[in-house]
Amino acid sequence: MRSDMSLPWWAWAAMGVGLVAFAAMVGVTIRRNRGIHRSLFASPYTLWMIIFTVVPVILIGYYAFTDANGAFTLDNFKNFWDSNFNANKSILAAGEAVGQDYSAYITRGTVNVDTLVYSLWMAFLCTVICLLLGYPAALIMADRKMKLGPTLVVLFIIPMWMNFLLRTIAWMSLLEDSGLINTFLKWLGFEGVQLMYNSEAVLLGMVYNFLPFMVFPIYTALSKMDFRLSEAAADLGCNSWQTLYKVTMPLSIPGIVSGITMVFMPSVTTFFIPRVLGGGNTMMFGDLIEAKFLTEGNWNVGSALSLIMMLLILVSLSILRKADPNGEGGGIA
Amino acid sequence: MTPEQLSERIALARTKDHLIDLIGITKEFDGTPVLRGIDLYIRKKEFVTLLGPSGCGKTTTLRIIGGFETATEGALLFEGQDIAALPPYKRRVNTVFQKYALFPHLNVYDNIAFGLKLKKLPKKVIDEKVEQMLELVNLKGYARRHVEALSGGQQQRVAIARSLVNEPEVLLLDEPLGALDLKLRKEMQLELKNMQQRLGITFIYVTHDQEEALTMSDTIVVMKDGTIQQIGDPKSIYDEPANAFVADFIGESNILRGTMVQDELVRFAGANFPCVDFGFGENAPVDVVIRPEDIMLVGEDVGQIVGTIKSVLFKGVHYEMMIDAGEYTFKVHSTTMQPQGSKVGLNIVPFNIHIMKPMEEVASNEI
Amino acid sequence: MMKWLKKCYLALVLIFLYVPIIVLIVQSFNAGKSRAKWEGFSLRWYIELFQDERTLQALFVTLSIAVLAMIVSTVLGTLAAIGIHAMKKRPQALMMTLTNLPNTMPDIVTGISLMLLFIFTKVERGYVTMLLAHITFDTPYVILSVLPKLKQMNRHTYEAALDLGATPMYALFHVIIPQCKQGIITGAMLAFTLSLDDFTISYFTTSPLVQNLSTLIYSSARKGIDPSLNALSALMFVALLVLLLIVNRRTAEDK
Numbered sequence A: 001m002r003s004d005m006s007l008p009w010w011a012w013a014a015m016g017v018g019l020v021a022f023a024a025m026v027g028v029t030i031r032r033n034r035g036i037h038r039s040l041f042a043s044p045y046t047l048w049m050i051i052f053t054v055v056p057v058i059l060i061g062y063y064a065f066t067d068a069n070g071a072f073t074l075d076n077f078k079n080f081w082d083s084n085f086n087a088n089k090s091i092l093a094a095g096e097a098v099g100q101d102y103s104a105y106i107t108r109g110t111v112n113v114d115t116l117v118y119s120l121w122m123a124f125l126c127t128v129i130c131l132l133l134g135y136p137a138a139l140i141m142a143d144r145k146m147k148l149g150p151t152l153v154v155l156f157i158i159p160m161w162m163n164f165l166l167r168t169i170a171w172m173s174l175l176e177d178s179g180l181i182n183t184f185l186k187w188l189g190f191e192g193v194q195l196m197y198n199s200e201a202v203l204l205g206m207v208y209n210f211l212p213f214m215v216f217p218i219y220t221a222l223s224k225m226d227f228r229l230s231e232a233a234a235d236l237g238c239n240s241w242q243t244l245y246k247v248t249m250p251l252s253i254p255g256i257v258s259g260i261t262m263v264f265m266p267s268v269t270t271f272f273i274p275r276v277l278g279g280g281n282t283m284m285f286g287d288l289i290e291a292k293f294l295t296e297g298n299w300n301v302g303s304a305l306s307l308i309m310m311l312l313i314l315v316s317l318s319i320l321r322k323a324d325p326n327g328e329g330g331g332i333a
Numbered sequence B: 001m002t003p004e005q006l007s008e009r010i011a012l013a014r015t016k017d018h019l020i021d022l023i024g025i026t027k028e029f030d031g032t033p034v035l036r037g038i039d040l041y042i043r044k045k046e047f048v049t050l051l052g053p054s055g056c057g058k059t060t061t062l063r064i065i066g067g068f069e070t071a072t073e074g075a076l077l078f079e080g081q082d083i084a085a086l087p088p089y090k091r092r093v094n095t096v097f098q099k100y101a102l103f104p105h106l107n108v109y110d111n112i113a114f115g116l117k118l119k120k121l122p123k124k125v126i127d128e129k130v131e132q133m134l135e136l137v138n139l140k141g142y143a144r145r146h147v148e149a150l151s152g153g154q155q156q157r158v159a160i161a162r163s164l165v166n167e168p169e170v171l172l173l174d175e176p177l178g179a180l181d182l183k184l185r186k187e188m189q190l191e192l193k194n195m196q197q198r199l200g201i202t203f204i205y206v207t208h209d210q211e212e213a214l215t216m217s218d219t220i221v222v223m224k225d226g227t228i229q230q231i232g233d234p235k236s237i238y239d240e241p242a243n244a245f246v247a248d249f250i251g252e253s254n255i256l257r258g259t260m261v262q263d264e265l266v267r268f269a270g271a272n273f274p275c276v277d278f279g280f281g282e283n284a285p286v287d288v289v290i291r292p293e294d295i296m297l298v299g300e301d302v303g304q305i306v307g308t309i310k311s312v313l314f315k316g317v318h319y320e321m322m323i324d325a326g327e328y329t330f331k332v333h334s335t336t337m338q339p340q341g342s343k344v345g346l347n348i349v350p351f352n353i354h355i356m357k358p359m360e361e362v363a364s365n366e367i
Numbered sequence C: 001m002m003k004w005l006k007k008c009y010l011a012l013v014l015i016f017l018y019v020p021i022i023v024l025i026v027q028s029f030n031a032g033k034s035r036a037k038w039e040g041f042s043l044r045w046y047i048e049l050f051q052d053e054r055t056l057q058a059l060f061v062t063l064s065i066a067v068l069a070m071i072v073s074t075v076l077g078t079l080a081a082i083g084i085h086a087m088k089k090r091p092q093a094l095m096m097t098l099t100n101l102p103n104t105m106p107d108i109v110t111g112i113s114l115m116l117l118f119i120f121t122k123v124e125r126g127y128v129t130m131l132l133a134h135i136t137f138d139t140p141y142v143i144l145s146v147l148p149k150l151k152q153m154n155r156h157t158y159e160a161a162l163d164l165g166a167t168p169m170y171a172l173f174h175v176i177i178p179q180c181k182q183g184i185i186t187g188a189m190l191a192f193t194l195s196l197d198d199f200t201i202s203y204f205t206t207s208p209l210v211q212n213l214s215t216l217i218y219s220s221a222r223k224g225i226d227p228s229l230n231a232l233s234a235l236m237f238v239a240l241l242v243l244l245l246i247v248n249r250r251t252a253e254d255k
Helices: A009-032 A038-064 A075-081 A085-097 A111-142 A149-161 A164-175 A180-188 A199-224 A227-235 A240-251 A253-268 A273-277 A285-295 A299-323 B003-015 B058-066 B108-118 B123-136 B152-164 B182-199 B210-216 B234-239 B244-249 C002-028 C044-049 C053-086 C089-104 C107-120 C127-152 C156-163 C168-179 C181-197 C200-205 C213-221 C227-254
Strands: B020-029 B032-042 B047-051 B073-078 B093-096 B170-174 B202-207 B219-224 B227-232 B254-262 B265-268 B271-274 B284-290 B296-298 B305-314 B319-325 B328-334 B343-347 B354-356
Touching (some): A038 A075, A038 C089, A038 C107, A075 A299, A111 A149, A111 A285, A111 A299, A149 A199, A149 C002, A149 C227, A164 C002, A199 A253, A227 A240, A285 A299, A285 C107, A299 C089, B047 B058, B058 B093, B058 B170, B093 B152, B108 B152, B210 B234, B219 B244, B244 B254, B244 B284, B244 B354, B254 B328, C044 C227, C053 C127, C053 C168, C053 C213, C127 C181, C127 C200, C213 C227
Parallel strands (some): B047 B219, B093 B170
Antiparallel strands (some): B020 B032, B020 B073, B219 B227, B254 B265, B254 B284, B284 B354, B305 B319, B305 B343
8 A cells, every 4th residue: 555645735725725615605605694594504514525525536536647656647547448557568668678669569458448348247237137027026016906015115125134245145055066056956866056156146146136226216106106097098998018018117217217227336336246156256347446446555546447437327327317307216215 | 776865765754654664675586676666655553465466576575574585675664663684583573374384293272372482471371372363263172183184274264373373563464365265265355354453453465366455455555577556545446547557457447549639538449538637648649448347338329439249248246248349349347238249339437437658568358 | 817927926026035034044043054054953153143242343333333323414414404405506406416426426436435535634444434434425315315305395384483483493493303304214214224234335444443244244254154143134134124013013003
């Protein structure tokens, strides 16, 4: 880890200016309203969020665009594109020193980009599977004839009270070579199967963890829907599949969008699940970021990766927002 | 208005026996003017109604008096004292809000006792006063009810009781009957008027319902686009509207474009009519306002003008007929019916023809 | 037929969700330490749980942080929601962006950014930093559960209170807060459970010396989970279930 952790003087100055500006704003609001105005109740929170959210994000940005000496650089992003960037740079420099072009000897390290693509692909698969599994479940529970619907929804939430690490580890006991599934197969006289330490196991773990986040918003959207609409559709000649396809599904889009957001976002950044169920054979972007910070101690590249991650999520969110402009999809809250 | 003029007017207002004075009040919301100079005084025990279409600034005026908004310019005096800087909880004024604004987490008793508890009165006194109020608004025995379980009319009564129990000098009412059905609204109008007379409290009442204003008020203030159009008692406002807008807003009227031929003679619908107005100059364009009940239907041969009956509607007390005459369609109220398509003569006595300076946009009943 | 199919489908999905939990609970009663082999029923791990200092310490850290973070974030968030609600359009939009920011940020980035902050300001990571981090990610959720209640509220009730002689403070505590009580309770419960379950952010904001249950499980995941941790989570799970049943019974009686 870096020993030098001091910020340049201008960073401190900027923070000082920010604080003074905040105090001034509070002061002006008090003056203008000749006393306490309710909007001032938000000021402790504002201050808190500036210190614990805005400043930390700025710190990440600061690291992403500086080198180990604090000088401005874009090398960290080049490092994302080419994980051998630093090594290659020294190889080329060594070549230059002896007056030769070594560029034939260097190769681009693709691990960072590959990991990102792999994470996106896994998150995409996880989202699709959750949607395919979760939509029918939500639909069945939201059916008015299903009297137990609300109770069943609670059954989807309860598993989340069990520590998610432990739940994931519990899958190990089911999937491992000497685990319950293999024991059962062997007892039936079959060959044992390798279930763990591959992408499928990781995907299973992700679907398992994020499925409730898909079911819940869709259920909320469906149960808020006016059931007379589907009656009207039936009255106008739709059979039950047409009603589902032409009326129910389009109306539940806010719920679907919200569900996709709530599953896709944490899936991309999953870390821990690949470690347990993938056994280190698979690495996702979250693991990569963590490794950069805690194992390699390379904050600059780690910050650049985090920034890329945030950017990606912001872009996908704004695309999703287009599909649900009013943000009607009910979340967990 | 310059500060000198303002202080002069404040000094003048202090010499009068007014309860509330609004002097040159203006109000802007984010640069959009809502009130453009309101001058109004209110006397003790007066029932004043601010009347106008939505967006005319009547509610804003009320909220400035209540202390929920501050005027951009102008002065607000209460018994001669400037109270602009006084927060609502220090004003001797109480408000009945549009949708009642009862506290949903409190029952009827606690809603009414809210203000009294703040005054730290002994419990026995509070109990007594709440009981009296419940009696006044005909809700005896409802003290422990939950407010959300009450009907609209009952909630309205609780809201009134909650304000009156504090014995305010002035009660502000913001469209208090707007959410009630017609029959209940009529009952409550009478009850409110009775209450006001019995308690001797000043009422400032906001409504867009002209009938309500005419029934209840001592003084009506007609507003439009943030300005006062006319102030007067119901009769004078109805009989002598200051302009075509007031005429149209208060009661039904025929508003026509006409020409003042000379003093006391006006020309419209292709004929000259004697009238009682003068001073507009010769051949000046004017607006002519005639109430539908002021047009008399006579024989074809004796009418000042002749028209054809286009439609007849029975309205309970009278018939409403649309009559084509000249280039206008007149709306006429009459207790006797004439068959559709028949020709009739129309007569208007000079006293019932109201002449006004023309407005740019005349809201008329021409179709 | 269709109905039967539907029920079967739901049952299968629920089995998928509950299998690991059942496995976990069964394991906690296993006499042996093996994950797969059943060596007879025993309460051994439950007894060991109460003798294992490290686990108990982690339990204490988890619960105390969850409670403290819940209290602070509920107060902070409720006040903030009231403030944001009273704001004009533009500052309100700004505040909502700020509030939604932590939700849109991946946990790992939130955790790392806070870690950077603490390293920078030379605050030693441990109990306090973890608490600060938990308050930070809890508060927006409180705001998001209180704000809808404020929006539903008749905005004139606040003015009515002032009109009847209440000072703004009195009106806040006796009129506004009672009316959004439900949202505040939901927000507090949400904050508590989020904090209880958090791993990623805690992982980056604490030191190995101060561990909550999640980080403890994580650090021992490689060498095999101590079955007493299974026993502990089984106990917590049952406790939460009982709590839910009581709350449900209560609300059913209220109706």
